Amino acid sequence: MTTTPAMTDKRSTEPRATRRWRRRLGRLLVAAALIGVLVFDRSPLAIVAVLFVLVVPFEKLFPRHPGQRVRRPDVGTDMAYAIGQPALAVAGIAVAVMVGIASLAWVPGLAIRPLVAMIPGGIKPFVGIALFDLAIYWVHRWSHEVPVLWRFHSIHHSTEHLDWVSGFRSHPFDGAIVAPPFVFLLAAGFTAEFSGLLAVIQIVTGIFLHANVRWRLRPLHRVVITPEFHHWHHANETSAINTNYSVFLPLWDLLFGSYHMPSDRRPQRYGVDEPIPDGIVAQLAHPLRGIGNPFRVVRHPVRSARGGWRFTRRLVRDIGRSTFRSRQAVVTRF
8 A cells, every 4th residue: 555644654554643633632541540540649649759859869960871861752651650550550460369379379389388387587588588589580581581471571671761760661460470479478488468578679679770870889790689780681682682580689590591791881772672652551552452352251162261271381381481491592582
């Protein structure tokens, strides 16, 4: 088909006027939703304000990328994610419960429960941290190397600028990756308060790891996670893709061959090469494309069961490939 000046760019076949109208409508819906969130809960706005005051001065005094402005491209999208967290969390928690149960992470947890009961009280929290980190290492790795999981996690990696607010950009269903480690610790005998605290710490520290600060902190590179470590995780460079999965201890990347910390250069380019739409509404819908009507199982239970079985087999196969790939294997994005 021959395009005319009235047609859109390479990413769409809709007329420009239609696309412009859709964007404006989407912005109005987002604005209305955010206002609704703030009417009932103003804590997200307070959190954003506190983070701005605490982190932005350091980004200005010690910038990793000096030319990056506070009002950089797509900052509005990331702010929308930050302020909309309470509403997004409702959907995320519902999916997390289902993922936690369906993941069967409670099976190995129950298996090691007698051993955990034998650990002295003073050592037990450190063992819990290590086990949580090991579990979340693997679910994080699978979210990159298993195609169906990457569809959701790619939203978080789509930001091309890392700073104080970019860490909030995340699909609520992608947040469900914390559920298997949480269920694993519960089944192993750790308290819900301890397991929940680790999940919260992981989320909070993740926000600070995205900051646009130039601190390299070399002595800590193989001890704990640093901004340098996580910036390489987000780097859109061939050698850095699908590396640095740990959230607390680099130990797991060192053990399983995914550690990447060059000493002679620093990450410069972020984001993903695949097309991700702009704006929070389009990004939330993007991973769900092609899924179809979830209620079709009512009308076609047998066909849906067959499709579910094929999906499960494919998912298990892809998880196995990621888990048992050689240390030298280079995994590219989809």
